[in-house]
Amino acid sequence: INLRNQFAAFLVFYIIISSYSVYMTVYTQIGTPIQLGLCILGISIFLLNYAYRPLRSRHFFIPVAVFILMTAVRLFSGMALFNSIMVSARFVATFMIVSVLIDWEVDILHLLCEVIFFLAAIMLISYIVFDLIAPNAGLVAYYDDIVRADGTKSYALYHIHYGFYARWATTAPLFGWSFPRFSGFCWEPGQYMIYLNYTLFYLLFMEKKLKISRLVIVGISLFLTCSATGWIIAVLLVFLWNLNRRKSIGKYIMFVVCLLGGAAGIALIIMEKAETSIASFEGRTGDLKLIGDLLLRNSLFGTTETVRDMTNSFIRVMWYYGYIGVILLVILCLLYYKNKCLFPNRTIKIAFAVWLILSLVNEPLEVANITSFIISLIILTTEIQKTVSEKLEASIYGKKYTRFTRRKL
Numbered sequence: 001i002n003l004r005n006q007f008a009a010f011l012v013f014y015i016i017i018s019s020y021s022v023y024m025t026v027y028t029q030i031g032t033p034i035q036l037g038l039c040i041l042g043i044s045i046f047l048l049n050y051a052y053r054p055l056r057s058r059h060f061f062i063p064v065a066v067f068i069l070m071t072a073v074r075l076f077s078g079m080a081l082f083n084s085i086m087v088s089a090r091f092v093a094t095f096m097i098v099s100v101l102i103d104w105e106v107d108i109l110h111l112l113c114e115v116i117f118f119l120a121a122i123m124l125i126s127y128i129v130f131d132l133i134a135p136n137a138g139l140v141a142y143y144d145d146i147v148r149a150d151g152t153k154s155y156a157l158y159h160i161h162y163g164f165y166a167r168w169a170t171t172a173p174l175f176g177w178s179f180p181r182f183s184g185f186c187w188e189p190g191q192y193m194i195y196l197n198y199t200l201f202y203l204l205f206m207e208k209k210l211k212i213s214r215l216v217i218v219g220i221s222l223f224l225t226c227s228a229t230g231w232i233i234a235v236l237l238v239f240l241w242n243l244n245r246r247k248s249i250g251k252y253i254m255f256v257v258c259l260l261g262g263a264a265g266i267a268l269i270i271m272e273k274a275e276t277s278i279a280s281f282e283g284r285t286g287d288l289k290l291i292g293d294l295l296l297r298n299s300l301f302g303t304t305e306t307v308r309d310m311t312n313s314f315i316r317v318m319w320y321y322g323y324i325g326v327i328l329l330v331i332l333c334l335l336y337y338k339n340k341c342l343f344p345n346r347t348i349k350i351a352f353a354v355w356l357i358l359s360l361v362n363e364p365l366e367v368a369n370i371t372s373f374i375i376s377l378i379i380l381t382t383e384i385q386k387t388v389s390e391k392l393e394a395s396i397y398g399k400k401y402t403r404f405t406r407r408k409l
Helices: 003-017 028-049 057-076 081-103 108-133 189-205 212-225 228-245 249-276 278-288 291-297 313-338 346-362 369-381 388-397
Strands: 139-147 153-161 165-168 171-174 177-180
Touching: 003 028, 003 081, 003 108, 003 369, 028 081, 057 081, 057 313, 057 369, 081 108, 081 369, 108 153, 108 165, 108 177, 108 189, 108 212, 108 369, 189 212, 189 228, 189 346, 189 369, 212 228, 228 346, 313 346, 313 369
Parallel strands: none
Antiparallel strands: 139 153, 153 165, 171 177
């Protein structure tokens, strides 16, 4: 196996495990060193890679501009200096790593799927062993104190087995049956389903042929999370996959059956979750009530003052970054619309957008580095009109093509 590909896989792995949604489960005390490690690793790899190679201007100026803008906005909104720098630096480091992976001509979407599936398989085996077969093996209880935005306090109980496998100790009452909810390598199932559904998306839409064994593992894992949003995203992805491949009357009939069955399944899931997981259901729907406050109280730079805990990433961006955040979201949407490198057709592009948007609606943006990873990939693979500096680079270095995009970068 190519050593560079192995190192690329390690970089993607480190980006994932340095997410707040991963290490906060039981390793909160070493969170800052983990984040600093990502920043040092990303910047070092970037500088070493481009020390003696041509560097496109936007690969350097975009992360610098984003770092300055994000840090300034967070400072103006009231965040502490160190926290403001760390939020910006994590994105910049991830952006630089993605830039290097593109320069190495790595199939990034495939690599991300492989790393997540490898972790998911290990987590599913751990769940079966430690949560179903031997729930008391090497068990240690860990209590995480939580102070909410409204000042109320609570705690989360985690079961840790041999310091390796940790799970938020909750059960899922569903249709009269109760079982331990599966949170994988994340602090809660709602975060873990984001990674699982990305893998489902790639296996359905990007692989040349279906890998049934992998689909079974991902499907079982998604079911065990008992995440309503995760199930809804999975149903929509399967629906779009069926839509993408239909070629006969029989497949049209199957498409209609899947549509009606999926709609009925989603309705049952929402009703059941509304009754059994009131806090989770109200938390997601309650974010929408903040839209009025956003319009009335928001400013150019946003604010760190919160009236409740927010899980919706779009609401959080508009609240913390103000109208500047809205502008950045619009720019990102335009870049995604213009991007022609990542996906072979429009249906697959829509399916990816369904996964990304619904995931961000369900969980906070900044707690999972996979979000910064995807945003960086969209920015770096979207063709934009050549600037004067880029035309100058082309005249000096010549045209540069890569296998990854099949287009001029």
